[in-house]
Amino acid sequence: MGRASRTLGTLVPFRLGHPRGLATLFMTEFFERFTYYGMRALLVLFLVAATTDANPGFGMDRETAGAIYGLYTGAVFLFSLPGGWIADRLIGQRRAVYYGGILIAIGNFLLAVPSTAAVFYLGLATIVIGVGLLKPNISAIVGALYEGQPGARRDAGFSIFYMGINLGAMIAPLVAGTIGESWNWRAGFFCAGAATLIGVLQFRATEHYLGDAGAAPQDVSDTERARGYRNIAIGGVAVAVVAVLLYVGVVPVTITVLAQLFASGMVAVGFLFFGYVLLFGGLSSEEKGRVLLIALFFLSAALFWAGFEQAATTFNLFAQDFTDRSWLGASFPDGVHPASWYQSANPTFVVLFAPVFAWVWVALGKRNLDPSSPAKFGLALLLLGIGFLTMMLASQLVVASGGKVAPTWLLLTYLLHTFGELCLSPVGLSNITKLAPKRFVGQMLGTWFLGSAVGNALAGLIGGHVGSSAASELPGQFLQMCFIAGGAGLLLIFASPWLKRLAGRDA
Secondary structure (H helix, E strand, O other), X not given: OHHHHHHHHHHOHHHOOOOOHHHHHHHHHHHHHHHHHXXXXXXXXXXXXXXXXXXXXXXXXXXXXXXXXXXHHHHHHHOHHHHHHHHHHHHHHHHHHHHHHHHHHHHHHHHHOOOOHHHHHHHHHHHHHHHHHHHHHHHHHHHHHOOOOOHHHHHHHHHHHHHHHHHHHHHHHHHHHHHHHHOOHHHHHHHHHHHHHHHHHHHHHHHHHHOOOOOOOOOOOHHHHHHHHHHHHHHHHHHHHHHHHHHHOOOOOOHHHHHHHHHHHHHHHHHHHHHHHHHHXXXXXXXXXXXXXXXXXXXXXXXXXXXXXXXXOXXXXXXXXXXXXXXXXXXXXXXXXXXXXXXHHHHHHHHHHHHHHHHHHHHHHHOOOOOOHHHHHHHHHHHHHHHHHHHHHHHHHHHHHOOOEOOHHHHHHHHHHHHHHHHHHHHHHHHHHHHOOHHHHHHHHHHHHHHHHHHHHHHHHHHHHHHOOOHHHHHHHHHHHHHHHHHHHHXXXXXXXXXXXXXXXXX
């Protein structure tokens, strides 16, 4: 392993001018994202596959499968909040990354076991905890590596790290997706779990390059640490008891209703938090304006992710049912390539176009033409709406011809949605850190993850509903989503001059 890690160090070209530990974190994130997106590409397709197929799934109806997806992905983002707290107050970021990676691998291996639904749900819950521990804390370690270094070098380091995310997401559906969809679903989940295990092993072998970055906190007393572990144990037992009661039917709530309660509950928590801060936070009038703007960002982000994250539900099912996949399909048993391949489109477009967008914003900024943050959020939602308009046209062709459409429709939709992501995602956290009152920065950052959790939960619910609809109903449903997203985007763009004033002159 030592020789392998030294070889890895010589193969990574971005070491020049950057800490060697960046290679460790890059590869860890690459493999973890391979796992997450490889498993995500398979999840809904596996759940809806008939139990009598040659490659049997769970045979669920599509609404239930979408609700499970929404609960899973929403919980992943939500658990990033306690995952960050556990690292900050108890075990440190490095241990959180290590233990989180192990849990992710175990969770995927549980998915690979041909057993009951209870074991499968346990695997999903284990992955949620693992990603919640790893995802926020590995980014924190990247930042710690660049303490005291120039801001430009720090930004470049995060750009390289971000490339690892997208490379893992790009390759995973082509590997794990092909194995799972064309051969055996369980083998696909196993492949995904093995990837994170590789990432964890290389992290352990090369973490000495991280120095003190991400080490366990030293300013926490033994009493505080013991209290923290006790609270985690109590919370874990409570969640486990509720999960068992739901599973055995003591609490008569369907998975779909549970996903609806989860999404609405998170929205309520967000509104209650913003209301408390505005009414009882002791804010000045300018600070209240900024908090209102952050609340608007929260809602906009939730709406955007509710549409964007239908990639693994609505669009995945559209690829399976209504997309001509005969290209490169000759080598597959049924003559078509896997539907999960299209999950690679978004990360591929991010890799290609993120530098272009960065250049465009800088170029516009030099001419004092850089759009305001509300305008960028509005543009993101407008592009999301145009993407759904594209899907409406594609579904009309399906209805008119009674057959399937070319893959270019899906690819164009993914391209438009990726452009929207590049308008919204990079500016979200940055603007929250600038706008939030200093005593509420951490909590305001949490609302960004909360918005992602709400959006992912809604994406599962919407995707399950749309995916179970007849082909004749699809054009109307896609048009409705186009009007909602596009209308919200236009409203933000037109209101951006007034909203910009809420930020205050300094911001």
